[in-house]
Amino acid sequence: MLRHKIKKLPFSIKIVAAVIFSTFLASTANSQTVIEKALVKAGFENVREISKQGEELFYLEGTAFVTKERALKAVRDIFQIHSKDFNNDKIEIVFLERGIPAYKYYSPKQNITGDGQIKWNLDPFITDKRNVLSNIDGKRSQFYNESKWKADLKFYPQFRFKNSRLDRMYVLQLNLNPTLELSMWRGALLTAQIILPVYDEYSNEESRVRPGFFTFSQQLRIPGNIHLLATVGNFNMFRTGADLKIFKPISKSVGIYGQIGVTGWSLPLFDKWLFYDFGQISWRFGTNYSLPSKNILFNLNLTQYLENDIAVRGEIIRYFKNAAIGFYVQSLQFEDYLINGGFFFSISLPPYKHNRNKRVRVTTADHFSIEYIARPYPQRGRMYFTSPDESSSFNFFNRILINN
Template identity: 30%
Template sequence: MRYKNSNIRKCLNTKTIAQCAAFFLYCLLPLKGFCQTGESTVNTLVEMGFENVGWTEDGNERVYVLQNSAYRLQGVGISKAVDVIQKMGLPEKKSCRIIVLNNNVPQISLYYHPLKGDSVLQAERNDWNVSYELGDAWKEARKIKLKNSSLFKVDVLVYPQLAFKNLIITQIYQVLFDLSPAIEVSFWKGMKVTAQLKVPVYNDGYGKYEGKVHPGNLTISQRLRLPYNIFGKVTAGYFNADQYGFDAEFFRPFNDERFSLLARIGYTGTGYWDGFKLHYDPSTWVVTWSLGGSFYWPQFNTQFTLKAEQYLMEEKGVRFEMIRHFRYCSIGFYAMKAENAKSNGGFRFQVALPPYKYKRKGYIPRVNTSANMGIVYNAGNERLYYKQYKAEASDNIMEQNSFNPYFIKSELLNF
């Protein structure tokens, strides 16, 4: 009988220990968000395809650094990253910041500060403040070693390019359609090389030179973030519109980030391709410039821009634009008036091209369509004045707005 009671006591002790262990584990379940480290969050983001990912923290704030290379649309990619960090990467009882890079250059930050009594499980997308400000933590975050570097990784992007004109009474439109693949790669922070080839698919009325395979944009650019939140890009090489030379553009938001200053200056000559032979005149160099301001209306994601400009014919003028930005497209209109030229205007739009999610496999070149495709319609049919160029193949109105804090905030709330 004594032996039987001893076995019963052993069973009861074992059962009690098991119950205590189960209760302890059950109590830890709500703290899952706290127990996860920043390292596991970084690894998850890397597995999703994000590049230049890292983290650091001090006694006041945890900081994540990342570059969206997994989704074609920045708003979508950043929203996905926020979801992951909210689920498994928020620190306990301290603030959290996400610094978003573009080509290794910081663009914006998303900042979350829990209120007293908040827990990790209460964090939602609308709790994040989006701004061009990076905070003091960037001084330390810039020193950390980032995982899944974007450097030396090649993108082969095929740019569909459509042009049409209505100059002949007996013909509705003359059309030019090109498929223009471009190799894009970065060798150091902020730098990008673009080498594009224009392959005509259909040419009706655009001349024999456009009917031949020939180079497109051949450029090297350097993106900068200067003190006082000044963003810049300097580009050299062969541009579109038969121009080659140098171009520099700068953007500076005010403290009220709805308002910003815009400036650009270019020094270019004229040259055209006959197949792979470049014809140019070294005496045709000209200075073009643009200076103005912009206002962003967050309620409707609409941007108003007014600029004074000098064009390729050296005529000076004024340009007004109103562009509304949606997730998958941007559309608006413009109006211009220059000296010795009649008023002109029209509309423009840019449409995002699928697929909207793409992922690299190591350093294997990634082949895809360009991020988007657009058209500028010249309603006044002006062919001599108001001529401009694009320095990079990827320059467009959607790209220029992709890191706008108000646009990113609207994507967080509406995704």
């Protein structure tokens, strides 16, 4: 009688087979849902759907869209198409900024208007349990189409003008500033910018190719629906140092905020770095009120500016689909002049959607912004920005309230 010897597989082969099988099971168990696939295809990042305890919870981030309004419209369209694919009656969408929960939209599945559209409600208050994905999913879960360790190369146009000479109406400056923005871990962003002068009448130093914004910033959300943004590095207005911003929504339309920074005068060049007078403290406290039906935002703050002058500033801003325009009045501590004022506007730059096909996305800036000051002074009544996408129209203090 013949005997067939059964050869045992080597231990290493068993390990490899087990790993492959486990990976297959994990990928099968965590395969994307229909709605997750639709959101990723539309350009959303940090996407995740969780069905639990009678509710359908979605996380997503609309970095591909130049305005929050466009991102909201894309989400509504997707959810309207897939309204029959929900497993639970309660639907909640948590919008993220740098992977941090910022605000949410919610709707009961049956909350449908007469024309068949899902009716959504805004809520800037997010429970602390929603702050970490594992709190909901029960395990360390990952987002689909994560933005972590992905970069954007954006080209920011910059136009400045001032009335400082008797022989001409205005002195002009036009720059094109390529900027690399690297998303690191949750809430962390590294920004490196080079200023390329196209036309300059300001100064010899500003006519040179030189570094612009060079910052590291960390965004956080702490219990109590308090949003924090800490930034260190080189800012605009020839300032370098450290800055902390804080914002808290009080209701769907009202928010309060604060800011404090310590900086010094700075002009970085590639062959030298001009720097002095570090220790200048600037601060700001204010409140804003949104009128969503009219897309209008009112803003009021008390600020200590770069010349240690303290002033009150009031703003009214009207937001449109591809633009924003605002007017402001500001107290002024200077000789016989007690009031200053002006206007500012921002225009969305095409393309209005920035799809990411590779790890580095190359595109234009989201907005082009200009501010006109009736009585311009070098530092009196002036405050720095900590990132190239910050302006009076769009900033950390009003992003949650506008275009809702």
